Amino acid sequence: MMGSVTGGMGLRDSSWAASVITGAVLSSLVWYFGDWSGSPVVCSLFMASVVFISIWLLLVREDFFCWPHPALWRVVMAASILYSMLLTCMFWLPPKQARMVLRRTLWIQVLEFPQLLMRRAMARTVLSHSALIMRNRSVLWIQSITFELIEESVKSVLPNFNECWWDRWVLDVLLCNFVGMEIGLFLINRFAEPFNWFTLTHERARPPHEESRVPSFLTSREHFLTVCFVVGIGPLVDLINFLLKAALFIPAESPLVLCNLLLVGLPCLVGVPEIYATLSVSGHFRIGSQGAVLLYSVLMELALSWKLSSDTFPANGLKSIPVVARALWTLALLLLLGFTAMLPFGRNEPVPGSIAKKRKVF
Template sequence: MAGKLNSATGSFSSPKGTGASRKGIDSRKGSVSSHSSGPKKVKKLNSLPISREINPKQQSEETCIANGGTEDAMYTPRTLSVLIVLLAVFLFMVRYCHYLDMDVVSSVKLGLAASGVSFIAFGATHLPDSMLLRPHPSFWRAVLAVGVLYLALLSFLLFQSLDTIRAILLLHDPSLKSLPEERQYAEDCRIFTSDDPFLFVRTTFDIFIVAHTLGYFAKTIIVRDWRASTCISVVFEIVEVTFQHALPNFKECWWDHLLLDVLICNGGGTLLGILALRIFHARRYNWVLSDNVKSKCGKARRFISQLVPQSLVPYEWNVFLSPKRFVQFLLLLSLMTLQELNTFTVKHILHIPPKHHLVVLRLVMWLFLAIPAVCEYYFYISGLDPTNKLGPSVWVSVVNLLFEVVLAGKLAVEGNYFQEPMPGYIAIPWIISLISLCIWFAIFFGVLTLKQRMEKRCLLYAISSVFFYFGCGCVLAMFAMGMPDLQIGREAFQRYVYPYERYIIFWR
């Protein structure tokens, strides 16, 4: 292919050294834009203004079809083929999966599954493309379709009572009738016991160790920055201590919080993610069109390489560059933490076991939905998206998260869950910390210039640092007092602060 396609802007550029004019034809819209070797400006393509070229150092190669990829058979639209396959699958289901003597519940399950498959097939064919290409654009369109289906499900559940939702879950899985046993992780915090030396190993190392490691490997791949992944890990441990009065499952020993979770599981997953980022960032493939690969071994290698990303360029979040950038990253951190918190609150209210397939399927859905969502969000806040609007994956993800929060709050009120007030040794340090961090934010971003922030020498910078570390120290003190086995300083704090607690937390 003579011209190369810039997938982020949708523009075609002629190769260097050619004086003949070229024509770039958009296959979806049918619009034609003429190009020449001279500096002729492209006005519009796909009805979107082309404002600027994206810096190739910032642009992930996943967003580009290299070497004329639009002519590759791998990326050729297959709308008619999908239609034929969908029809064949439905005929097979009607013939071999549906029986006249099926009960109502089984028939409804089969019908809902067929409805979901048909919508996913439509979405994989006609929904808007993501910025990601590997393993295939239709895969990410199907992921977006699953997110839309989940949004429709949440919209339906918002208008059902707690008893109705539990009845629906019992129709889906009658085993949910029995209450799940919530494992308590802080009953015995001894690392070694003489009567049972292997008690620590048996009670600690379970399937959730692997789940934590794989989860933070995936988070590192999603955010593409080890510092952001570590922030998510530390913040969620703080969230666990903060809300352990409402969710007893959050009560853990000190070594479970710090050693197993932060260092071994989450830290190990983050290190594996960093290794994957470095491998795929440094790796370069000599991509050729699949039609040009003649040998069977070559086609097999081409197919396998299609399943992995061409590169994983790290994201440059630049958290402290500007107040806007700081808030944007803080929003991402809050949403990712909120997704994890929703997992525990919803399954606690609906009495769903942690290993149930519904919990696993939801986490898998969020894993694949977060990959294009974070990519689109990063391009949007970095000014690299020529459309200058949130992508569809970001929009669907944010709405799903907010709907989950609304649903959890509604069900908690109906079932009288989470009624116990937050203890003073948790709430008061948080109040002081938030006030201190707000003062730091005002000085650091409102008073100091970018040059002063970079030099780190002036008096105001030192004052802002005092407020920052004081706020972090309050959170650390809350964490130390909140751990159920250590309770460092809790008794002294309650003794001195209890007489003034009603004035500090006056809204109770």
């Protein structure tokens, strides 16, 4: 296994503290005395980010992952907080100024990615990151099909979703998504632990001779809602990503697309296992600190897209979605709520003493 729920000493030692402070000071000196062509605002934001990440590395002590090093995941957490702060700042700006901030000050010109290299990196990330996060073939297939149905429903709002049936169902689902799933699941089976979202029975207080034919996620309302949250958050994040790019006029070739993918995908590598570890050990649905910051960022992306939609999307907005699609999605939501209400309230009891068990998830 690559790591565990509990981390090691990490950066708590004084030697690590000295290294972090030295690195921050040297970065400041190099940036200050170097000949950089970026705008002063970019320089100021960069150095403020360096200071914030350095302080975060020194102060934060709780580590969910310790592979390859706890410092990596602390940097991811700090970057998530900075990203959420940036989204909050842009949300309170007028639409024109928000786009101007992105275009003139945050448009990454210092890092000139070669187009071919960037596209290859994005292709590798897109093909494997969902499987590395969810670690379950059934969840991945449900998310893939759900997103294609969402594309079909909102193609009147986002014109780039206008695809022919073979492009959507053959090229996207049966080819690209299938290859990405298998690559990601192979890596998970080789180096980590798959997640059994639907049949969490290995830590249940069930007699060894007793076997239930009902999947465990149908025996507890809290477990069922957890699975629904995990299944639904993937297509929602993908949809918001497309909405945000359209609202901010970000081309698909921009390095900002790759940065956004990393700022969302890397925190998911921690947030989703946090949910799974809590569910499998205690039977409760709980979002950890990294997941909470990520959820806030996703909601702020949705709010920012909605605010900027007045001059980006069609004037009738959601009304342009076909009536049949809206009716079917409403019916599906009502059926889901009704089915959830019929499930028994409570949670699946864990084995006594398993709450304190250190469970390896990565």
